[in-house]
Amino acid sequence: MKSDYRNEFGKFNGNEAEYALRALDSETPENKNFPWVQKLEEAFSKGIGSKYAIAVNSGTSGLHAALYAAGVGPGDEVIQPSKTVVMDSYVTMHLGAVPVFVDICSKSWNIDATKIEQKITNKTKAIIVVSLYGLPVDIDPILKIASKHNLTVIDDSAETLMTRYKNGYAGTHSHIGVYSFEKSKHMTSGSEGGMLITSDENLAVRSRKFAGIGYKGLTAQAGRTSLASSVYQNPDYERFDTIGFNYRMNAITAAIGLAQFERIHELVERRKKVGNLFLQAVNGCDWIETQLIPEYSEHAYFTFGLLYKGEESKGVSWRSFYDRYKEMGGDGFYACWKPPYMEPSLKGKKMNGQVLGSGLCPIAEDYQKKIMAFKSNYRDLNEAEFQTNLLKKLIKEINNT
DSSP states (O other): OOOTTOOTTOSOOSSHHHHHHHHHOTTOHHHHHSOHHHHHHHHHHHHHTOSEEEEESOHHHHHHHHHHHTTOOTTOEEEEESSSOTHHHHHHHHTTOEEEEEOBOTTTOSBOGGGTGGGOOTTEEEEEEEOGGGOOOOOHHHHHHHHHHTOEEEEEOTTOTTOEETTEETTSSSSEEEEEOOTTSSSOSSSOOEEEEESOHHHHHHHHHHHBTTBTTBOSSSSBOOOOHHHHTSTTOOOBOSOOOBOBOOHHHHHHHHHHHTTHHHHHHHHHHHHHHHHHHHTTOTTEEOOOOOTTBOOOOSEEEEEEOHHHHHSOOHHHHHHHHHHTTOOOOEEOOOOGGGSTTTTTOEETTEEOSTTSSHHHHHHHTTEEEEEOOOSSHHHHHHHHHHHHHHHHHHHTO
16 A cells, blocks of 8 residues: 655655554454554564564553563662763652662763772662663663662663674663663654563563563563363453553554664664764864764764863853854753753652752763754754754854854
């Protein structure tokens, strides 16, 4: 089926409409014999290189399920980076645990592995890492620390889908990887959606049950154990053995996600091209820094981030730079989120004997005020070139004043 919804720069130019319509046809045997969620899970696990994949209705749900699978509960502590959105903290707290924040590395902007061990206590249960803006966390040294202290490592790879780290993709090296299919990500399943991956059968079972309302028949693989109808139609049949949530992905979402995943390399490569255009635009500017990309890793450029030092170097404030870029015809750019513990929902709360607020992670707090995050999901590369040329022009103007 071909539909006229497509255009050269459209977001859904693959089989999204066809698959969604097929999923809507409740009478087709296809939907009963090989459900769309199962199709997406199997394609994803094969493509990413993980034994198990569990589709969920959002990346946040995946993080919640991952922490539950890791055995996190009331009174436990979960180490996590100070440069990320607040959801990692929320899912930790909803399990009754305490988020423990670690400052970032000044070069990668990801969690600083050298500062993790000093935050570990006898209450620490897991470590969440975040691959910021599309740069994979250097996970190997963190896994060594986790092994030493018997901790589970969860890689929040929401912005790093299908991005190389050493001998695999980001998210596959940790005990559990979590991806987001929210509408701004490299691929989307419509507006929300996510995937949890692991090669540990026990973690897969616990994650799937938690995200699937606790049905006892759920297994590590997609679907349930096969039961004769006489078993589950019996009044004595017991259905639930886990207290969970309904975080399941629906068929329409999975159908759209599958069509997007069929084009995932194309979608990721396009963002890399845009990221490289931005890199060229800022090349040679001594008052702009970008994330350091090691030779063993790629950058997926979910967004293009730069550390702006123009105020101290050129006397041009962050806001003034933003306004001038907009006046030239630029799309603008985003500021970096505040550290989770400085958001109103957490700021002032007392945890581990200290009150959350400024001063916990000085590098992250300093960088938050200086980072500029530029849009990278241009489907028209000519528009991306226009935007990056504006940035290059603005840098030149400031250097010449």
